[in-house]
Amino acid sequence: MLYSSIVETVAAHAHANPDQPCMAEMNKTCTYGEMWAQVIRNAACLHGQGVQKGDRVLLHSSQTIWHAAALLGIHLTGAVAVPVEKKIAVSRIAEIAEQVDAKLIVTPRRLDVDLPQVTRDDLAAFTLDEGYTYTFPEKDDLCDILFTTGTTGKSKGVIRTHLNELACGESVAHYGSLNENEVALVPFPLNHSGGIGRLYACLLSKALMIPTDGVVFVHTFYSLMDKYGVTIMFLAPAHLSILLNRSEDHLRTYNNKLRMMTIGSSYLDEATRQRLITVLPDVKLYITYGATESSSACSFEFSKYRDKPRCIGLANINTRILITDENGVEKPDASPQNPGFIAHDGPTVVPGYWNEPELTASVIKNGRLVTHDLGYIDEEGFIYIYGRADDVIISGGNKIAPFEIEDIVMELPEVVECACIPVQDALLGAAPKLYVVLKDGCELDPKRIILHLQGKLEQFKVPNLIARIDEIPKTSGTNKINRKALIEYDEALSKT
Incomplete structure (x- = not known):
């Protein structure tokens, strides 16, 4: 220098x-x-x-x-x-x-x-x-x-x-x-x-x-x-x-x-x-x-x-x-x-x-x-990066990195973006829930997404909860997935 x-x-x-x-x-x-x-x-x-x-x-x-x-x-x-x-x-x-x-x-x-x-x-x-x-x-x-x-x-x-x-x-x-x-x-x-x-x-x-x-x-x-x-x-x-x-x-x-x-x-x-x-x-x-x-x-x-x-x-x-x-x-x-x-x-x-x-x-x-x-x-x-420690989902004692799910779902042509978050589960403690943004004119087909994931992931990593969202919340400036905001959105949605 x-x-x-x-x-x-x-x-x-x-x-x-x-x-x-x-x-x-x-x-x-x-x-x-x-x-x-x-x-x-x-x-x-x-x-x-x-x-x-x-x-x-x-x-x-x-x-x-x-x-x-x-x-x-x-x-x-x-x-x-x-x-x-x-x-x-x-x-x-x-x-x-x-x-x-x-x-x-x-x-x-x-x-x-x-x-x-x-x-x-x-x-x-x-x-x-x-x-x-x-x-x-x-x-x-x-x-x-x-x-x-x-x-x-x-x-x-x-x-x-x-x-x-x-x-x-x-x-x-x-x-x-x-x-x-x-x-x-x-x-x-x-x-x-x-x-x-x-x-x-x-x-x-x-x-x-x-x-x-x-x-x-x-x-x-x-x-x-x-x-x-x-x-x-x-x-x-x-x-x-x-x-x-x-x-x-x-x-x-x-x-x-x-x-x-x-x-x-x-x-x-x-x-x-x-x-x-x-x-x-x-x-x-x-x-x-x-x-x-x-x-x-x-x-x-x-x-x-x-x-x-x-x-x-x-x-x-x-x-x-x-x-x-x-x-x-x-x-x-x-x-x-x-x-x-x-x-x-x-x-x-x-x-x-x-x-x-x-x-x-x-x-x-x-x-x-x-x-x-x-x-x-x-x-x-x-x-190699595995994910953020505070993003990892502990489900029934198993560790699930959200990216493992998100990367595979992004292979589907109808998916614009997606994000996975933990939600409370009475049996497992926490379970993965997937939110997806779809291309205009496409309908959400949870079964198609689940079948695609089952061919590539262990069963405990496959989310049973899949929902559509208009936009994944992002951080200002960096445009990173704001999982905290998405969790808050999901919690508010579950109370309605």
Whole structure:
């Protein structure tokens, strides 16, 4: 790592290659020289508002060049950026501001919240003093606080240092072989570790990054691809589902234009992996695995290794993966029948959670992040995930991982998505219940689903309870299955 922060790296690129394209939107392109000019002006404006090193500054997020310049401007002041969701409730902004004792919020437009605000117009109107001086942050300084989506409990503020962000960005750039000739389309929100990690990877490698607000507007998405000659797509499974279900034939036309597609932020089922290989047979197709607490830990080129179901690949640079017990002690005998907890070690691992020492101590053990993900490592070093420990269903003393059921059900052509949850059972204690989303015009046929499962699973894993649902609840930003919300939905339904 040549520099101590992402913002220092951007400054170096700007001085060496000011005309190099940095980011682009539909009607705007920004060079490194232009980006740096915005960053330094933003930092000076924030300093003028009293922002100092170590202050927490909220940033109301958007998938824009403006957001990236505001984020880097906060970093240049030495303050800690706290990006919050684009569609966040004002009351939640107030809660986060109180939780981190925020100095102010940087926002595209003024909000109805009792907090000092610097708007986009304020930044644009600011005149930079030629005598303005700045100091780049050090690697161990706090850089960002990212709030998790809280699928299994309350939302937590994950502390990330400048070293963490450098290591994360470097990991993505390395496995993806990013360079200044690449054009990367990124529909992730930039308050989410997936979006920020890909932003930092592009800034480190000088790849042109195109942020966009999801893929719901498919025409806009493809227009950006065509206009800028996109070579890399970073997607979440939910993004991919939209593209395949709405425009599979059109996506095929990019087989000779794309070099790589990466799917991350949540699990991609085996059936969709195989479907994507047939759509883009000549494109390098990756899945990635990580956490807000240790981004971009593993990557797996599933288009190359087609016989490794549930594999999440090899550890990326800057991360060591090991399997431990619940106390963080290495477990060398972990296997498919006896999985352990997936732990991360290296400079991507964060110091912990904001003002939550007990929670930090329960997760960061001996400097390692010990996750709730169960898995094992095979003799070749490939890492496999069994599921989350708190998702595993204990039925009559038997363990059932929801993915075992979900992966097989996704093989059925009428199924768009599905999710399995535990429900109370008088005899077994708990039993699996399956919710499915079906394609338009299809009717639910529980018997067909059960027969399909019985041919591939032990009988105790086959759910007898199957229900249709319009949409599987997902977490905001990451689009992971929100099993907690689905369980609450099921409990409410059973009471009606």
